[in-house]
Amino acid sequence: GKGNHRHFMLKEIHEQPAVIGDTLHSYVDPATRTVALPALPFDWNKVSRITMTGCGGAYYVCMVAKYWFEQIARLPVEVELGSEFRYRAPPLPEGGVCIAVSQSGETADTLAAVRYAKAQMQHILAVVNVPESAIAREANVVLHTLAGPEISVCSTKATTTQQTVLLATAIAAGRARGTISAAEEARLVAALIELPALINEAMNMEAQYRGIADGVLAEARDVLYLGRGTSYPVALEGALKLKEISYIHAEGYAAGEMKHGPIALIDELVPVVVVAPNDSLFDKTASNFEQVKARGGKLVLLSDSDGVKRLGPQSVATLTMPAIDPVVAPILYTIPVQLLAYYTAIAKGTDVDQPRNLAKSVTVE
Numbered sequence: 001g002k003g004n005h006r007h008f009m010l011k012e013i014h015e016q017p018a019v020i021g022d023t024l025h026s027y028v029d030p031a032t033r034t035v036a037l038p039a040l041p042f043d044w045n046k047v048s049r050i051t052m053t054g055c056g057g058a059y060y061v062c063m064v065a066k067y068w069f070e071q072i073a074r075l076p077v078e079v080e081l082g083s084e085f086r087y088r089a090p091p092l093p094e095g096g097v098c099i100a101v102s103q104s105g106e107t108a109d110t111l112a113a114v115r116y117a118k119a120q121m122q123h124i125l126a127v128v129n130v131p132e133s134a135i136a137r138e139a140n141v142v143l144h145t146l147a148g149p150e151i152s153v154c155s156t157k158a159t160t161t162q163q164t165v166l167l168a169t170a171i172a173a174g175r176a177r178g179t180i181s182a183a184e185e186a187r188l189v190a191a192l193i194e195l196p197a198l199i200n201e202a203m204n205m206e207a208q209y210r211g212i213a214d215g216v217l218a219e220a221r222d223v224l225y226l227g228r229g230t231s232y233p234v235a236l237e238g239a240l241k242l243k244e245i246s247y248i249h250a251e252g253y254a255a256g257e258m259k260h261g262p263i264a265l266i267d268e269l270v271p272v273v274v275v276a277p278n279d280s281l282f283d284k285t286a287s288n289f290e291q292v293k294a295r296g297g298k299l300v301l302l303s304d305s306d307g308v309k310r311l312g313p314q315s316v317a318t319l320t321m322p323a324i325d326p327v328v329a330p331i332l333y334t335i336p337v338q339l340l341a342y343y344t345a346i347a348k349g350t351d352v353d354q355p356r357n358l359a360k361s362v363t364v365e
């Protein structure tokens with residue numbers, strides 16, 4: 001049941017510290033601060049390329065993981081929508097690994113993408129929440145997200161546990177390939193272990209999420225989400241969540257793309273949610289923020305206390321996240337975009353758990 005929560009979505013958002021903790025329990029060893037993955041049937045040193053595939057929110061998780069595999073393990077990564085990949089049928093290299101990401105493990109396009117990659121002799125890793133699913137059965141190795149059953153159509157805890165598993169996997173690949181040191185591995189594992197507590201902090205600002213939803217987002221016809229680096233897919237995820245359950249038109253953009261077109265949309269009526277953790281790209285995002293401000297955009301800033309100190313005075317609203325290691329930040333910053341969408345849907349009175357036209361599992365193309 002929903003326990004004392006009004007919707008499954010809210011219950012599942014609140015389960016995230018616990019289920020991320022459970023997931024970490026299987027993939028990291030807190031005593032040695034190392035990652036511990038199941039045995040893989042290939043050597044990371046012989047991997048020529050990773051192809052990641054998924055649909056919807058799972059595709060955005062793949063986009064975040066691309067940065068991790070590239071930065072931590074120095075591996076080339078392609079990210080593919082299941083529905084495009086399966087018909088484009090691109091050549092795949094020898095020694096390639098295909099990572100499929102799916103909560104249900106039953107998404108038709110992701111399954112077809114996996115079958116194609118398998119026929120192309122790729123090793124298949126499945127990051128799934130349902131271990132006895134079709135995608136899991138096709139895989140050489142199943143990396144189980146321990147999110148527990150997800151009922152809400154809008155995915156929340158599956159998303160953040162997928163991110164957690166993939167960051168652990170990128171660290172394992174980096175260690176095997178010698179692209180990160182033992183000290184760096186220990187730092188990243190420590191940051192992962194700290195994550196559930198930081199997510200708890202990020203959730204404990206209900207009045208603020210509600211205030212921004214009621215006062216800024218629910219009135220809007222269009223909302224833009226901006227981010228750079230790993231915050232770019234978080235922006236895409238935020239826009240998808242808002243569309244799915246509040247029916248407000250929303251788009252996620254790479255912050256640097258604003259001046260190539262979308263800035264023409266900006267006026268006093270368009271809220272712009274800027275996902276700006278305190279990372280090496282903060283200054284770049286800050287200058288995009290100022291460009292939007294100069295056109296009268298209504299800025300909602302997601303950052304930590306340093307970022308809020310800098311850009312807060314120019315924002316209509318701010319959400320101060322706890323300070324966090326930039327590598328892990330996309331997982332933490334997924335929480336506020338979930339809660340903003342949730343409270344906006346509440347303000348609009350939509351059917352949060354069962355949004356119109358959508359199914360939990362898309363088993364037909």
Ligand code: M6R
Nearest residue numbers: 056057058102103104107154155
């Ligand atoms: O079960 P899957 O993870 O394969 O589902 C993929 C998408 O259908 C799913 O992420 C969808 O976009 C969600 N409703 C997002 O909240």
